[in-house]
Amino acid sequence: MPELPEVEVVRSGLDRYLPGRRIAQVFVLHPRAIRKHLAGPIDFQNRLVGREIAAVRRRGKYLWFEFEDDQILIGHLGMSGQFLLVPKDTEDEKHLRLRFVFSDWSTELRFVDQRTFGGMSLDEIGDEQDTKIPASLAHIALDPFHPDFQAAAVARRLRARKTEIKRLLLDQSLVSGIGNIYADESLWRAKIHPRRLASTLTIRQLMHLLEQARVVMSEALAAGGTSFDDLYVNVNGESGYFERGLAAYGRRGEPCPRCGRAIQREAFMNRSSHFCASCQRAPRTG
DNA sequence: AGGGCAACCTGGGGGC
DNA sequence: TGCCCCCAGGTTGCCC
Secondary structure, three states: OHHHHHHHHHHHHHHHHHOOOOOEEEOOOOHHHOOOOOOOHHHHHHHHOEOOOOEEEOOOOOOEEOOOEEEEEEEOOOOEEEEEEEEEEOOOOOOOOEEEOOOOOOOOEEEEHHHHOOOEEEEOOOOOOOOOOOOHHHHOOOOOOOOOOOOOHHHHHOOOOOOOOHHHHHOOOOOOOOOHHHHHHHHHHHHHHHHEHHHOOOHHHHHHHHHHHHHHHHHHOOOOOOOOOOOOOOOOOOOHHHHHHOOOOOOOOOOOOOOOOOEEEEEEOOOEEEEEEEOOOOOOOO
């Protein structure tokens, strides 16, 4: 569920409350929530207790907690993950996976995740130039919100690939942060069919597409993200309201806001693509 | 090397 | 009620 705008809403909520807080206790309630931390739950707990959070950062759909040394705690929401800041005496959520208790604070941090595709792991800062990014996230490309994001360079990389443009938008090693919702919305805005081969587009068209991705995601961020149900909420449990801003995603059969023809849904990579067959012309086949 | 697909999970909704 | 199938904001690993 959560793509860049939703993860950024969560990150900013965490970063508003957590810097300066010291972890007093860590509870691992489901082992899958830390499956990428290979050293296991005891090591996970031992290495966190006593640490003070310095900042909460993000690249693409990953966020991470920085401490005062090179240790980093990475989090990914997967399809259904939530970070919630709640009073300690709040009843446990059904899918509560991790609990963080802080020194001298009546609020605790909870990681709740119905489908368990998300999780947390401990890592160290990598050596990538001056940017403090966890070593295990080195393969994650810059996202369109990053000040160093270079649309022209990314466009050249996209054009060099011999596959459909939507696959590439979803490839987090080329451009990060875009998922199924914002891929469909960006393609709709740029009037490009999702199955169009990237190599048939011009650099100018690809740069325009990347710009549409940045714009639609910043509009979504301003609206608090897209929430179809209560699986996506901010750290206070509130939904975002960008669903009303979506033109194509999840709108099969509804009129295209631009031309009025019905939005199509098509199976794609075990999921789906939504587009306007009139505004986004299908590539020739065969 | 790069492309394509199944697997990892839980739960909601629709059809019968 | 119940069962079965399909669907869902993502990533990974394995095959070719």
